[in-house]
Amino acid sequence: MNTTRTVYVPTPDGTALATDVCLPDGTRPVPSVLIRTPYGRDAHRAELRGWAAHGFAALAQDVRGRHGSPGEWHPYRGHETVDGAATVAWARAQEWSNGEVVAVGASYAAYCALVTALAARDTARDTAGEAARDPGPGADDLDRDGVPDAVIAAVPALGLAETAREPGGPERLWARAGWWAAHGDRRDSDPDALARALADDPRLLEHLPVARLAERLAEGLGRELPSWPGLWAGRGRGRLVALAPTARLPLLAVGGTRDPFAEDTVALWRGWGGPSRLLLGPWGHRLTADPAAPPRARVNLGVLYVRWARAALAGRLEPTRHGVIALGDSGRWRSAPGSTVTPDATPLDRPETECRWPFGSPTGLRLLHGAEFSADPDRPVRSDDLAVPADGDRADRCLLLSPPLPRPLDLAGAAVARINVTADTPSADWAVRLTALDPSGHADPLAFGIVRRTGPPGEAADITVPLGTLGRRLPAGTRLRAEIAGHHFPAHARNPHTGEDPVTATRLAPSRRTVDSRGSALHLPVVARRRYVEPAPEICR
Template structure:
């Protein structure tokens, strides 16, 4: 490695917050790995200048083995003295076959792991790391590896990866189309990075109907993932079963290091994974910061924590210090440490929806319901939130709250800071004029100037094929009781601020509009208006449920 290369590596390592080391290594490119079906996948081998077999850090990703991803996710580990094998997944960057996201990573991953272990440069010990899609490639292997992996780091991802694309049963059209356009540009040899004009094309495409060909409208050509996403969104479709590792046996799952962000689209499902791993006795370290998906601070934390994690598990280095769970408390500028997730010691506060737009601690007397009409021809918009690409996070909700199809319930000024840390839920009692509808609940923070900003939200797609269910029941009076799981958070509502809750029938374009007809969203055109009645009397106590830390 030349002087310029060492200097460039030092700059990258300093930006990533890892020790400034420059261990000598060589790179052997385009090693062929045969798959059982005859397809060959290509990988690059980063080998430290050390004699004898060594443990291997395996990274499998669809975004290429050179350029940005090599500099950020392979070379930094090699400079720390780790042996790395980074492989392009099927159908990407020289690897054979077709790239059908999430559908082949289980078989290909296990075959690659077996091949790595057979190489004379591997001592049999293998760890995996990476975020997002190459976090998914770890879930596709880790529960099934025999012998087990030594350690994993599945960041900003989830065992049930499709949860981010069908949140609460509602198709997350904006995130899915943005990623589809990125993949389409990559496969066409173009620029896969998001641009302002690219985002505008995605927005225009999502406004069109039907949505089946929105990939062509936004990116100029069909993309297999978008066609799979739109074609397999109906309840009970088994297409995505091969990508779902939520029910995998975790008895041999290796120790896991996880980093995510409160505004990451996978955070809700990833924290459910953390609970399952903890319950199975798997050692887990978790960091949740104030980040959106792929934000530089998030990527820096991934590499920084992984260097110590891999050093400990592959080389016997010092174990990471501090509590297993580290959470950024938003609006407080501080970090909290806990022994597990969800944090112990919280109490659940109930904030009841009130007639006239109030939000109170106690149930209301017998009052008339609040109502609105959702029109799919003019879908309720969304602003901010956990998006795959920015802008996202918090946004001014004035335009949303000014609409007639959004109910707004606001509480009194808080007399003291309120720290909400953990999963957030809502229970809403509903009467609907249609069987097919979406229920959206959003928690906002209203500052003393009256500016309302989103904090967390959740959606539940109501469909007679999936109702009743564990989270949707129907009372003797015909009223639906819908449990909505909002995103988890760690957030300080400051004294003098007010809590605000939205109830709506859509969040467009983040989620595909619900036509109200039951037609598949890919082919639906037009739609029917749906009348919502939200009940909030003593017999129907609609409420928000907040996990609150005790005042310090």
């Protein structure tokens, strides 16, 4: 039986990090798997035993300043690169190690794995003395002993800017408030902290300015959150994705089409310089499937990770880019758009067909109401309610509906909305929410995107709103409902429409909006011909 023991791994400045080690039976040297996490190493005990049962030495480490590890934790600005490199080098030097290390992690732990993997590719130093300037992910004095041989990065949260804001600008209020309430400025975690605070103060997230929300949140938490304002200070994003082409080691990027960071996962996979594989399933950020999903739609990620790690360490992966995407809960998978196409590939292997659904068309999206509407931040369209107004007397959104699908439709790839719009305010957010209505009228979220535009009031503009990467099978009879709104609260902070920064603004103003059907359309990645693959062989070839 595999047993777990706790050791303390030294780092260059003398800080010793709490690390659980689970070794397989036997005495021969084996490869190692390293998980560095701020969420508590104890939660990985079963995972460590699973890796050990398959012949890997498995390590789970509390990052500096969290749970069992001393020091101070500065999310995305601390010691992750240097501490990760020190732990990789330590693992390589142990008598039970054969010298091979796979860095594994999900969410923030995926960030830890990635910055360690990219350490030798960046010249910035990641030290405590430079933490305040948001140092790069690597240190120029690290040697190759501190860089892993392969990386598994699941639902990666790639940085402060990537997690705090959408690529198009709007602030992710609900998710960041929840994460900071649960993990920020403390050594341990309290996952239900925001839920309790909202139970006591249901209008908590309406507090203005957003930059001082932590002061009100502290009343419910009973503790301060001094790092909250700094969360919104950084706007530079894409640093790890920009470094990805320099990587030469294998990458398995795992994400979910319902995960808010799915596009970062796809971008990382597309840009990676070494052999890269993508597994994009019908999951959210927790990588869990719908409990009602049929058994055929479920994937044993643990077994798949082991199979991929063995192939990566053995050098059996093709030096190309391959990926698979699930068609919702159907149990069917397709090659991901962007996978390497070999010279002998058939047309069935090539990318999806983009299908255009024009606004104001009986065969596209018919306008129900709201060609003109009011986006009022005092009465924002809510992200947690899929119900829509029955009429347009006081329209707060533009509402469109398609006719029933005449036949089943498979969607796999990137979707966008291209809209011609006007706002009478200098700043306006444009949120597009796409919902699938089954023949009984049940609403199921399909896609979402939001962008911020600044410009002269009253000036018409053509705007592209990315809706993410879709992987769904829609049955015959499904209708597509599209909503175009000015807010998506509380998932996103309200745009005050005054031109002020939504993080510091205290004054709100309504905004009159117009959506011109001419030139506006929804573009969906329709799979023209059905050809399916099995996920494990595809990502391990």
